[in-house]
Amino acid sequence: MTTDMRHAIVDVLETADAVAMRMAELFIRTVKEKAEGKARIALSGGSTPKKLFTILARPDMAGQVDWSRVELFYGDERYVAEGHADSNHASARELLLSRVSIPAGQVHPMPTATTAAEDAARYQGTLQKSYGATELEPGRPLFDLVMLGLGTDGHTASLFPGEPVLDEKTAWVGVAAPSTAPHERLTLTYPAIASSALVVFLVTGENKVPMLARLRQGDGSIPSGRIVSEGKILILADRAAAGELS
Numbered sequence: 001m002t003t004d005m006r007h008a009i010v011d012v013l014e015t016a017d018a019v020a021m022r023m024a025e026l027f028i029r030t031v032k033e034k035a036e037g038k039a040r041i042a043l044s045g046g047s048t049p050k051k052l053f054t055i056l057a058r059p060d061m062a063g064q065v066d067w068s069r070v071e072l073f074y075g076d077e078r079y080v081a082e083g084h085a086d087s088n089h090a091s092a093r094e095l096l097l098s099r100v101s102i103p104a105g106q107v108h109p110m111p112t113a114t115t116a117a118e119d120a121a122r123y124q125g126t127l128q129k130s131y132g133a134t135e136l137e138p139g140r141p142l143f144d145l146v147m148l149g150l151g152t153d154g155h156t157a158s159l160f161p162g163e164p165v166l167d168e169k170t171a172w173v174g175v176a177a178p179s180t181a182p183h184e185r186l187t188l189t190y191p192a193i194a195s196s197a198l199v200v201f202l203v204t205g206e207n208k209v210p211m212l213a214r215l216r217q218g219d220g221s222i223p224s225g226r227i228v229s230e231g232k233i234l235i236l237a238d239r240a241a242a243g244e245l246s
């Protein structure tokens with residue numbers, strides 16, 4: 001089974017806080033329901049997941065997660081020095097990772113130490129080691145959960161309009177150099193995201209109304225509209241982002 005955006009489930013919640021809470025509950029459920037091994041979860045970058053990180057770090061929420069059974073990855077990263085204010089990992093570390101008892105070896109930031117192309121290849125190696133194979137196997141998802149955001153230009157992860165990485169068919173991690181956003185980026189590719197049991201888009205704020213409408217139609221002229229998953233796709237939106245379509 002492959003799910004495309006036209007077959008995504010849409011859940012409209014009243015507020016951005018409610019979206020973050022629902023996402024936190026899904027995170028907890030994903031780990032609880034993982035039958036064996038560790039749950040591989042890709043975190044989204046950008047501004048939207050910050051509320052989620054804050055909620056998940058609360059003792060009443062973090063206490064529901066067996067962190068020894070979680071492996072965390074990233075959907076994308078800005079190619080900046082470790083600790084940079086624009087680093088997705090720095091933000092996740094500050095709001096979540098430094099506050100929960102996840103073993104350090106189970107957090108996999110995208111490296112930004114050599115060149116973007118070399119670090120993309122290194123990160124693919126990290127994913128392959130965790131997955132236990134160098135080729136993606138249909139029916140055995142790389143990720144139990146992939147969280148994604150939605151840019152006002154229709155990008156998701158760092159799959160920006162017009163970027164060659166959109167055409168990547170085999171590599172799991174690629175490089176993007178968007179002219180419309182700061183920093184070179186590393187990003188999961190479409191095939192890596194597709195190898196997932198569940199993809200969840202977090203979409204909040206009224207500036208996302210036009211793109212959310214196109215995402216829900218599976219508009220292939222925007223990068224997010226081309227996301228597929230071998231599992232399910234869920235869009236969690238707040239009422240402001242859902243606009244008239246809610």
Ligand SMILES: O=C1O[C@H](COP(=O)(O)O)[C@@H](O)[C@H](O)[C@H]1O
Binds near residue numbers: 043
């Ligand atoms: O999936 C993603 O989407 C965002 C856009 O989200 P926003 O919350 O910043 O509007 C993107 O820039 C981010 O890095 C990515 O992981």
